[in-house]
Amino acid sequence: MAWEAVADLDQLEEGDMMLVELSQPICLIRLYEDDVRAIHNTCTHQQQQLHEGTLQDDDTLVCPAHASRFDLATGDPIGIPAVKPIPVYACKIEDGAIWVDMEQQLNDAEIPHKPYH
Numbered sequence: 001m002a003w004e005a006v007a008d009l010d011q012l013e014e015g016d017m018m019l020v021e022l023s024q025p026i027c028l029i030r031l032y033e034d035d036v037r038a039i040h041n042t043c044t045h046q047q048q049q050l051h052e053g054t055l056q057d058d059d060t061l062v063c064p065a066h067a068s069r070f071d072l073a074t075g076d077p078i079g080i081p082a083v084k085p086i087p088v089y090a091c092k093i094e095d096g097a098i099w100v101d102m103e104q105q106l107n108d109a110e111i112p113h114k115p116y117h
């Protein structure tokens, strides 16, 4: 277990996203008041940074480059062009902070390779 406080909860409004640099670049998404998700920040299509994407009403995230859509619970892409899932990590709210455990990946997605740019 390696839970790490990565941000104050009040740094991230409901419906917003932010990048945090842990052992991998992580996109935090505050879906609801009491629900924050942590995914790898690198799109599995062409390595765009996902924290610059757009949240949808169905709790998916759309990549800003070519509009791949990822399920924030499973990490699975929904439709092309991305075909590989994005890693999803354990994330919780406690003591007014957002915590991530990079040792607890919740799916079996491969780590995307680093952006070329």
Ligand code: FES
Pocket (backbone or CB within 6 Å): 043, 044, 045, 046, 047, 048, 063, 064, 065, 066, 067, 068, 081, 082
């Ligand atoms: S880089 Fe994300 S859809 Fe192409």
